[in-house]
Amino acid sequence: MSDRVGVVNSAAFARPSGSWLRRMLDRPNVLGILLAAPAVLILLLLLAYPLCLGIWLSLTNAVLGTPGHFIGFGNYAILFHDPVYQEAVFYAFFYTICSEALKLSFGLGLAILLNRQFRGYRVARAIMLLPWVAPTVLSALAWNWLLNPQFSAVSWLLIKLGLTHSYIDFLGQAWPARISLIVVNVWRGIPYYAMGYLAGLQAIPKDLIEAASIDGATRITIFRRIIWPLLWPVTTILLSFSTIWTVTDFQLIWTMTRGGPLNATQVFTTLAYQRAINGGSLGQGAAVAISVIPIMLILAIIALRSTREGR
């Protein structure tokens, strides 16, 4: 990357003359700051400032309606020994890692399938987006019914296919519930990956692949040696954003299990909400929530390093 070589010193050229304002607006440093300002200001006001308030809350024993006072890392110390919190940490990781791995594989597979101009490919590309586009609360409700212990249309189908004898209690037992939520998350997230990978695949020059296949490379070799490395930047971007959404996911789990059965499917966000809003312990809830940020930061730094910006 030789971005810097092409830097143009605007002073070296005949610059538009005119009013002072026009001249100022033509300076990269002035215009640049003006143009970046709206985004920065909104994020400072509505994101950074509330975040600082949240960090402060997590250091107090505030309860709903009462400010509370500073107690240092007391809340975090309690969490450290809290089995429910430990369970939430475990499931948050398990949920995220499994969902991301599955979404990535299925999304890439689907993208490869859709990256051809077969009959009806436009329709196929548009309808595969449905899970990503439908309001999550409502599709989670629909899934809830599909996995209902008494009315599950999925169980009904499995029984008719002879794969099981009785209705499966998908959401009532710890492991089936954990896995069911991952399936629903994967269902919702595949289109996002597929879309991204489809774009990535289209950016790969066709002659590269043709040259390789003339040289007698097998499809698998082409994929491993050419396609996958070229898709790497796409992968990091898709993965980092999707991971962030999965870790901070609230709607899906809250609608389907509320963290049950027996806290088996609690994650950071549901536990934070339950502690802060339902239980009224704002400080505790904030601590649960804030404790996820260091993990996210690490993920973000990894993502940043592996994209161009970090190089």
Next chain:
Amino acid sequence: MREKFGWKLYLALAAMLAFLLLPFYWMVLTAIKSQHELLVTPNPWWVFHPTFRNIIDLVTQTAYPRWFANTLFVSVGATILSVVISYTAAFAIVRLRFTGARTVSTAIFFSYVVPPAILFIPLASVLIKLHWFDKLWALIPIYTTFLVPFCTWLLIGFLRSIPRELEEAALVDGASWPRIMIRVILPLSMPGLISATIFSFTLSWNEYLYALIYMVSSANKTISVGLTTELMRGDVFQWGQLMSGALLGTLPVVLVYFFFVEYYVAGMSGALKD
């Protein structure tokens, strides 16, 4: 390299699409089933006595049209605002490279790690101070907090793929930077802008938590919030109406995608080009 699309691949594709679409098929069935048939049926994957009662009731008996209009207003507003300020920010970072551009771009990326489910309590106090609580339009700037980081990053990638020679030539011709931004780079950025637009629109259309917490009046509800707060009555859910509402609410977004999906892919691939 137009190879034959073999039946095995068709089968794989069909299996994937079946997994992705079955829940929608079920939602459509539920939307046209009576409550009785939903509970008592010999085959849950079929409808024996279809009825349009649910859809008619949803549109005439509830404030659904209003919720729909609200959602549209907020999504369009948030999308326009986010795309505009993301574009200007990305332009400043990539093309102008002002002092501190790198810091700003990193900061914008990091702002993405703050989860909304956590932010909403402290954010509420900010909104109260600003007198933005229960104002429908206030959702527009609120939504930018999660749209801007993504859009800016997408557009940074996209703008970087546009050759520098273009603006150098314009500069030599004496064009001003604002002119270059609007006349030279903007038309070339269209695919990137379209994908940012579609993306923002989808996320705003489906947002739930902020709309649920910050909007109080019935007149300010969005589709997701309206359906879940007024049709889940205690321990009796109006399944037919809920699913009708979900489908009617998905339709516009699907249409948008259907028409722009090619641009969306092109835009993304531009942004991802090395």
Next chain:
Amino acid sequence: MTEISRRQLMQLTAAGALAAGVSGGQAFAADTPMFPIEKGAKLQLLRWTGFIESDDAQWKKNTEAFTRATGVPVTIQDISWTDIQAKSGLAAELGSGPDIIMGFYDDPFIYPDKLVDVSKLCEYLSKKHGGFFSVAHSYGYDVPQKRWIAVPIGAPGAAVVYRDSWIKECGYDSFPTDFDKMLDLSRKLKKNNHPIGLALGHAVGDGNTWCHWMLWGFGAKSVDADNKVAIESKETYAALKYAKELYKTMIPGVSSWLDVNNNESFLAGQISMTINGISIWYVAQKKFPEIYKDTRNATLPVGPVGHQTMFNLFSQAFIFKYSKYPNAAQEYLRFMSEPAQMDPWLTGMEGYVTPALKDYTKLPVWTSNPNITPYRDALAHNHAVGYAGSPGRAAATALNDFVIVNMFADACVNGASPEDAARDAARQLKQIYGT
């Protein structure tokens, strides 16, 4: 129950006279305001979306009548009942929001000092309408502050809902009134392929209702009168042992049940008995005629402890101190609690909400159908949340963390021994109660 002092009575009449003077003749003729309404008052009410349509419709009509009588416009905001807590908590935290909120359980006890003193209103209502049920008293009266912080409204009550012909097949003419017979009946029902079904998931209403009732029915309690954790007791073990037996007669899958599930299973004819509000019977009447014919409601059986130990979802209205119109708000709540409004509201709901004021259980609707009558008595022998301790933040947290429901689920579903399940619950309760 709540004796009204002579001094308070005098204050009361004085306020009434003052109010009459302020608001003039028109309102006086219909219904004299008790509180002097602030000038230019307007109110915002946040309430739960009615469990049945006739609830919202009549409430709205009553509110319009209030506006006609007093000139005070009232905006009603409906939200689903499980989201009320988030909204009211936020209102308390921010010091801004609706003037009046109708909440559940011990919501007001999470932020008691943020709420307007409604003692005068509650004492007036209690005196005029036969007194509050004692459980209603504990959901509205703050003991430490010695004042009323919320106006009790009532409870979407719970009762046994069962299939008449199926229990007759098992040799029972009516639903048993004690735990032993109930277990016997459930076993026989199960043998006939008609399992029962009680929610063991995080069902805010249904799960809490039956688990607490059963726990207390054996004389067990989560904390004692001094809020000391007392869950590890032989009474608890007995309750869990019994629940494990009962669980064997239940339909598979109850551990993921939320509040809707038992309604749906019952209406589909899959379960023979459950414990629920009147919604099952009500919906069956409208949409499931063949199930309706066979559906009966009965009062919950009494446990070995020898007296009724019910636990119910309970709703009360509270006014935040940030409200600019506390008098108008109190007047509104008074107006809504008077017979002209309360009678049609309760009657229209056909027994959905059991009133907190005793006189309203004498309305003809309660005896108009034998299946409504059990709901009339839903509040008569109730314990409040956090029994035998006091309601408050700790009790609210324990309820919201589903400590008791999880303990039952742990024993029934996960097969934990009663001792282990109780020990785990004790650990959580100690953390919550801070001992």
